[in-house]
Amino acid sequence: MSNVATDHDGRPPLSSEQRVYNVILKQAALVDKPPKSRSLPSDLALDSIPVTTKNLLNEAYDRCGEVCAEYAKTFYLGTLLMTPERRKAIWAIYVWCRRTDELVDGPNASQITPTALNRWEQRLERAFEGQPYDMLDAALAETVLKFPVDIQPFRDMINGMRMDLFKSRYFNFDELYLYCYYVAGTVGLMSVPIMGIDPGSKASTESVYNAALALGIANQLTNILRDVGEDASRGRIYLPQDELEQFGLSDDDIFAGVVTDKWRAFMKDQIKRARIFFKQAEMGVLELDKDSRWPVWASLLLYEQILDSIEANDYDNFTKRAYVGKWKKLITVPVAYVRAVVPPSVTRLAATG
Numbered sequence: 001m002s003n004v005a006t007d008h009d010g011r012p013p014l015s016s017e018q019r020v021y022n023v024i025l026k027q028a029a030l031v032d033k034p035p036k037s038r039s040l041p042s043d044l045a046l047d048s049i050p051v052t053t054k055n056l057l058n059e060a061y062d063r064c065g066e067v068c069a070e071y072a073k074t075f076y077l078g079t080l081l082m083t084p085e086r087r088k089a090i091w092a093i094y095v096w097c098r099r100t101d102e103l104v105d106g107p108n109a110s111q112i113t114p115t116a117l118n119r120w121e122q123r124l125e126r127a128f129e130g131q132p133y134d135m136l137d138a139a140l141a142e143t144v145l146k147f148p149v150d151i152q153p154f155r156d157m158i159n160g161m162r163m164d165l166f167k168s169r170y171f172n173f174d175e176l177y178l179y180c181y182y183v184a185g186t187v188g189l190m191s192v193p194i195m196g197i198d199p200g201s202k203a204s205t206e207s208v209y210n211a212a213l214a215l216g217i218a219n220q221l222t223n224i225l226r227d228v229g230e231d232a233s234r235g236r237i238y239l240p241q242d243e244l245e246q247f248g249l250s251d252d253d254i255f256a257g258v259v260t261d262k263w264r265a266f267m268k269d270q271i272k273r274a275r276i277f278f279k280q281a282e283m284g285v286l287e288l289d290k291d292s293r294w295p296v297w298a299s300l301l302l303y304e305q306i307l308d309s310i311e312a313n314d315y316d317n318f319t320k321r322a323y324v325g326k327w328k329k330l331i332t333v334p335v336a337y338v339r340a341v342v343p344p345s346v347t348r349l350a351a352t353g
């Protein structure tokens with residue numbers, strides 16, 4: 001990828017950031033288009049769904065909600081504040097992402113092949129065409145009919161799983177950035193059309209998508225920094241090789257798992273970068289629809305605190321798993337609520353006054 005000097009037309013290749021930004025421009029353009037359901041054949045229009053199917057669909061959404069409640073408790077509680085339509089849609093997307101992730105991370109992960117991922121992608125395409133394979137896919141199919149969600153981020157998440165099958169080293173941050181977009185930034189892009197942008201927001205749609213992407217990247221970078229030891233035990237190093245080298249470190253140091261001054265310096269640098277992405281994301285939360293802000297603030301603040309915990313562990317992410325304690329979690333939830341409901345000018349004044 002990065003060692004190709006030019007593309008087919010002899011132009012220098014785009015950086016990962018530019019490639020991902022092109023996806024964002026496409027997503028933002030979609031928001032202004034009429035909903036897909038209006039341009040679908042009449043038998044696929046939402047108001048023509050028979051009552052029995054509607055009941056089955058409601059059961060499927062309930063199941064999605066249960067899965068979300070089980071695996072992402074805080075986020076689930078936050079979704080309860082959203083309108084019923086939105087919360088159902090978020091659950092359906094959450095479940096699709098979880099099922100995708102389980103293909104490579106779940107109990108059957110060792111049997112996963114590129115062919116199985118291709119089949120999963122075909123299923124996704126069918127769901128977007130209104131021909132779901134099972135009821136959970138049906139919930140997704142209805143969601144993407146109702147909201148201006150594009151298939152590209154979903155395809156890209158599957159691309160991330162493909163990447164994970166054959167790649168266990170990242171030469172530089174550009175390569176890692178693409179991976180983080182695939183497996184986490186995509187979630188941000190899928191979520192914005194559901195969560196909605198505040199009608200009074202003056203921000204451009206692209207900038208809100210960009211902030212959502214930043215949150216996905218920040219979360220994934222944090223995840224990577226938290227899990228260095230665990231990943232190394234599986235032979236994987238999700239850290240930029242060139243940056244390790246700049247700090248005088250190599251794969252062997254990661255496998256040895258000893259916290260040295262070089263490691264601390266390297267980690268400080270990585271944490272700094274993850275925090276920059278969190279900051280970029282924060283600007284976008286303010287632009288989201290009022291009811292969607294709380295769950296996003298809560299998950300942002302909670303995830304960002306994992307970085308503090310790595311610092312508190314004196315950068316030992318080889319043998320210690322950084323986590324946010326119960327009390328800190330409990331304090332974060334109301335803090336997130338205040339940030340979500342109080343206009344930023346007031347909090348800013350309160351902070352300075």
Ligand SMILES: CC(C)=CCC/C(C)=C/CC/C(C)=C/CC/C(C)=C/COP(=O)(O)OP(=O)(O)O
Nearest residue numbers: 184187188191211212215216219220223284285
């Ligand atoms: C900021 C704006 C404008 C919108 C918000 C857009 C959203 C919801 C972005 C969130 C993106 C997101 C949740 C990405 C997933 C990131 C991630 C690393 C999840 C980790 O999942 P698990 O592996 O289950 O985590 P744990 O191992 O910590 O349980």
